[in-house]
Amino acid sequence: MESLQKETQSIRERSPEYIKILGELEHIVGTTEEEEYKYIEKRITDLSQNTEEGEVSHVGRKTHKGFLGSKMKIRRNMMVDPLVIDDTVLYKNLLETLQMFKTTPGWEGRTLREIMPHAVQWTLSKYFGNAVAGDNTEIQNREFYLDHTTSESQAISIKELAGKGFAVCAEKGAAAQNLLAFVGLESTLVASTDCRIPTESNEEAHYFILLHTPRGNIIYDPTNPQLTLDRDNKLISYSPAMYLITEDQARRLISGESITVEHNDIKTNEDGEKTEIRSNRLYAGPKN
Numbered sequence: 001m002e003s004l005q006k007e008t009q010s011i012r013e014r015s016p017e018y019i020k021i022l023g024e025l026e027h028i029v030g031t032t033e034e035e036e037y038k039y040i041e042k043r044i045t046d047l048s049q050n051t052e053e054g055e056v057s058h059v060g061r062k063t064h065k066g067f068l069g070s071k072m073k074i075r076r077n078m079m080v081d082p083l084v085i086d087d088t089v090l091y092k093n094l095l096e097t098l099q100m101f102k103t104t105p106g107w108e109g110r111t112l113r114e115i116m117p118h119a120v121q122w123t124l125s126k127y128f129g130n131a132v133a134g135d136n137t138e139i140q141n142r143e144f145y146l147d148h149t150t151s152e153s154q155a156i157s158i159k160e161l162a163g164k165g166f167a168v169c170a171e172k173g174a175a176a177q178n179l180l181a182f183v184g185l186e187s188t189l190v191a192s193t194d195c196r197i198p199t200e201s202n203e204e205a206h207y208f209i210l211l212h213t214p215r216g217n218i219i220y221d222p223t224n225p226q227l228t229l230d231r232d233n234k235l236i237s238y239s240p241a242m243y244l245i246t247e248d249q250a251r252r253l254i255s256g257e258s259i260t261v262e263h264n265d266i267k268t269n270e271d272g273e274k275t276e277i278r279s280n281r282l283y284a285g286p287k288n
Contacts, residue, residue, distance in 0.1 A: 021184035062286030067181035076170040080145035128167035140166035173207030176222035194284035217250040
């Protein structure tokens with residue numbers, strides 16, 4: 001596991017709600033499965049009290065702040081059925097991942113606040129079965145949704161994608177949004193049609209997250225993490241892709257404009273020497 005990437009090193013989230021939940025997690029992580037599920041159920045009940053009914057998509061409601069309740073649907077595109085984030089196993093995976101980090105050499109002495117960005121990213125991989133997209137990820141994802149195209153737009157449980165290995169931004173973005181809310185962080189899920197990752201690529205529809213902290217706003221892309229690769233471009237490890245932006249950039253983003261950030265992957269050679277591979281990413285806000 002790699003240390004926090006450059007974009008996240010200086011970030012210290014001190015939201016009262018976040019600190020409160022971190023304290024609760026310190027006591028619950030590593031206890032019995034029964035106690036963990038009891039905590040998860042209570043936390044979800046609390047978060048669900050004021051949730052809305054509706055749908056987030058690239059053509060309708062394009063942003064959602066806070067927890068996605070069982071009645072808030074997410075559309076990959078308008079041709080297929082929407083999905084809902086309704087699986088308590090997702091949060092159990094988070095607790096297991098936090099415990100794993102706490103007992104991993106090099107991480108034992110770190111606080112949950114330091115661990116949390118990585119734990120959220122690793123939980124997504126654990127739950128969906130893929131850390132990054134492969135050659136066939138998009139094809140398999142589309143094939144899955146082709147079997148879920150009904151005139152009634154019946155909601156798909158996120159459980160149906162668990163462990164399949166072909167989750168993309170709609171599923172990972174929505175799941176990450178709920179994981180962040182679960183641990184007490186404030187964030188907005190954004191459905192955009194004009195992102196370019198990297199900037200040389202074509203514009204595409206994409207889900208990403210705008211994370212709100214006392215230190216500022218952070219673009220968080222759960223689907224496209226920072227990668228550490230070997231000399232043959234095989235994945236060694238990955239870290240959350242987070243980019244601290246200014247208040248002005250955040251306002252521009254929410255109003256539908258574009259923000260360009262610098263992304264750094266890492267390449268290692270046979271001697272273990274590391275080289276940064278820099279590229280730019282363009283994140284666009286929701287268009288009216």
